[in-house]
Amino acid sequence: MTQSISIFDTTLRDGTQGEGISLTAEDKLKIALRLDALGIHYIEGGNPGSNSKDIEFFKRARELNLNAKLTAFGSTRRKNSSCEQDGNLRNLIESGAKAATLVGKTWDFHVHTALQTTLDENLAMIGESIAFLKRHGLEAIFDSEHFFDGYKANPAYALAALTRAREAGADWIVLCDTNGGTLPSEIAEIVSGVTAQVNAPIGIHTHNDCELAVANTLAAVAAGARQIQGTINGYGERCGNANLCSIIPTLQLKLGYPVVSDEQLRSLTSVARYVGEIANVMLPVNQPYVGTAAFAHKGGIHVSAILKDSKTYEHISPDLVGNKQRVLVSELAGQSNILSKAQEMGLDVTTDSAKAKGVIERIKQLEHEGYQFEGADASLELLLREAYTDLVDVFSVESFKILVEKSKAGTQTEAIVKLNVGGQQVYTAAEGNGPVNALDNALRKALSQYFPGIREIHLSDYKVRVLDEKETTAAKVRVLIESTDFKDSWSTVGVSSNVIEASWEALIDSIRYALLGMAQSDFAPEAPREALGLVNH
Template sequence: MLEIYDTSLRDGSQMEGISYSTEDKLNITQKLDELGIDYVEGGWPGSNPKDIEYFKKVQELELENVQVVAFASTRRAKVAAAEDKNLQAVVDSGVDVATIFGKTWDLHVTDALKTDLDENLKMVEDSIKYLVENGIEVHFDAEHFFDGYKANPDYALEVLKAAERGGTATLVLCDTNGGTLPSEIRDIIADIQDKVETPLGIHAHNDSDVAVANSIAAVEEGVHHVQGTINGYGERCGNANLSSIIPNLNIKYEEDFNCITDNQLFKLTEVSRYVSEVANLTPPTHSPYVGDSAFAHKGGIHVSAILREPETYEHVKPEIVGNQRRVLVSELSGKSNLVYKAEELGIDLDDENTDLKAVLDKVKELEHQGYHFEGAEASFELLVEKAAGRYEKLFQLEGIRIITEKRGEINPISEASIKVTVNGEKVHTAAEGDGPVNALDKALRKALRRFYPTLEEIHLIDYKVRVLEGKDGTAAKVRVLIESGNGHETWGTVGASTNIIEASWQALVDSIEYGIKLKSDPNEQ
């Protein structure tokens, strides 16, 4: 089987906006082990306290598949490997595997390292040999290899041979600047394969948006070791995306290039989204295989087809990678979209049901007004229930008044008072908030909490406002999307109006009513 080498914790963490704690790195390591990854690069053991702590604590994990790897550069020029602090830190870290990177592009040797070409060869060989003599398996990252080979192929090849003399287990060819195209990858690998004896690896960056293609091309040319990161995270434009590489190799090539088991592949979407959450980034919606939109269907013709035969618009089954099919509802929807969506919600809508056309017409009318149900499936479910005659209103609004006061330079304070009728009882209450919507939310909850105690568990996760028609300035129509949760599930609701308070109210009411309904439905427990 191919070797999969994950560098999310080192190369991936160099992405703008990512900063993992030690605990984050340990948790991700555990998840990657469950996915069946062979090697996980934990970081530089001698570079910072966080990585030093990681290499100590990771030894406490019970890992079944992963070998944890320490990363370091070759020794410094004119310094013995045994005296190099970075290499000594690798030995002291207690790892069984290390990756050493060294320069293969003569430009970097002379201009970046400011040493001579012969000394660089010795640095590569000495560093690897020192670690091997200390019982460590070494992979050599030939940094800038493809650029170096194009500039001076003889010298780039000499660097690989120096690594071989040192005893490296793998020669990892790095497209560090991400500027090499798949045809060049193929040609260069084919050119050098007979000139070295050590197995080859590939480490591609995505600056030309072909890192996945380059990695696949390298495998087809005989490379047995593939490096990348979950979701393609990494510096600049990112690294080769293992979330795409792994399923491509496992599914598209049958057993020829399998790298994990089918049961492990089923965890791919879960791991992808877990890493996103830990990195505090929005999961990659449109990523192949693992994205929320990877198997989402919007056009009515598409949906009609996949209801009969999913293969018509899906190149693989979503469940293979732990994802799921989604049918979106919008102004582009046909009856098939609504039937499929209603079935998901347990509502019987078929072509003979007179509710179907009414729902479809209502959706298209509301989308024309600015509503957007793709991110607000809770609002859509309530809409369908109303059309199906299953909707029971939880309260009746009698009136709202909102006052916002600003004095001097202090932040303004908003107060909302609300009158509602619940189960025939009139309730009048008020609350202050950081803004009018926050005050309105607090006042409504205060009025309903006595009747619906589960409101205590429902909380707002995200609140987004989008101006739909900017040409109208401050009178423009806005769309409000609210994401809510109860600690177990999340749901989205929508409102649209030229008045931001009205749009917020619509989304807020749907959010609360859906949350209460969800908790009271025994099938949803």
């Protein structure tokens, strides 16, 4: 029987050390709940004595009733001191966490250079600190910092540090590739040596400085490691930590380790995107398993093959991790791409190849003008529905106006929109922190009285690209907008020599697409009758 693997998530601690990532206590609580629902075994919440956010988090986290073990992070006692006098260790005890991770030095170079103490004193610091945690009833996890560098430099001392931690009662010995410079072959050899010499459950903590964190983690598992430390989306200092969104499905689907339930694994993509949204970091589209392009197909030959059997170009079924197959349509697309996209939307197009050819020509013309549908699935779907169905727009734009006032108090932007909604004229205004934000606010304000579900939608990304830099300020621009309702996300595109007009076009498509997917409960009683024709029942 395959041994089980414990997943230790440090997104809320190590992940926040990544550049540009800052989480409030409220953010951390939300993410902790999603990690717990995913089936994570250990959730490291931070250092309970380092800052007010972490202090608040641990205080409030006691009320979450997590299935996972909430873990606090700290370091061994200070040199030439005692555990009882160490505020860092006392904070761990008082945090309310069930487990604590202690980081300690195992590289003699660091002991001399960073700690500026003796090798014997460092061993005492490790042993006494672990024993202190155990006396107070905590599960003790020893993170052996720089272990692989230390082992290569002085294997006897690195192993002595692990042995001292284990003798003091450490429940887990975690080997850390802190600088991220170790190769998978080295990881495998060293972990095998440690498991043969140290009688303790072994964990692995890798960094991605050589883009080997996931490979190194898997190599460690093959060599006997049974606790995996990493972060959602690989967030972390410098180049990041081992990406649990790649490791978990690989362990479970490829190597047969029972990590989480099948249902929990199907939530992986939504968890990855949720954490990215809270952290305000866009996921790379090509991120394995959970990226929007992870199961995307563009080449006509590829698409033709996956229509026969998806295994021809997909290593797993995307629904196993909660993702979905996507067919990209561009000027390179063949008829198979169009048919696949239309069938995905439930449109009967198999009997009209002439219409498919017409759509391809239309796409080619639009892309010649600067449009790009690979990254704008929602705009593409609207285009196909217009071609194959009697798509009824429930609102039309009569006009919009933008007012920008610059004063000593700052810059104020106001947008005024005039719409026709099912024969009723709607005229409204809204402010924003810029023209696009003001237009977005005004548009949703005008429509939300008919379609309350629109209130849940917001822009999650906005990109502008100049298409012909030679034209300078008169150049055409392409605007790509990503919108989300926290359950799904969709992208739309607009092109114009006027950036406001291009943005408006993408905004309108975003709202039109959102209305397609809304349930009947999202429509107010006074919504125009035509609106109900757009509901997917």
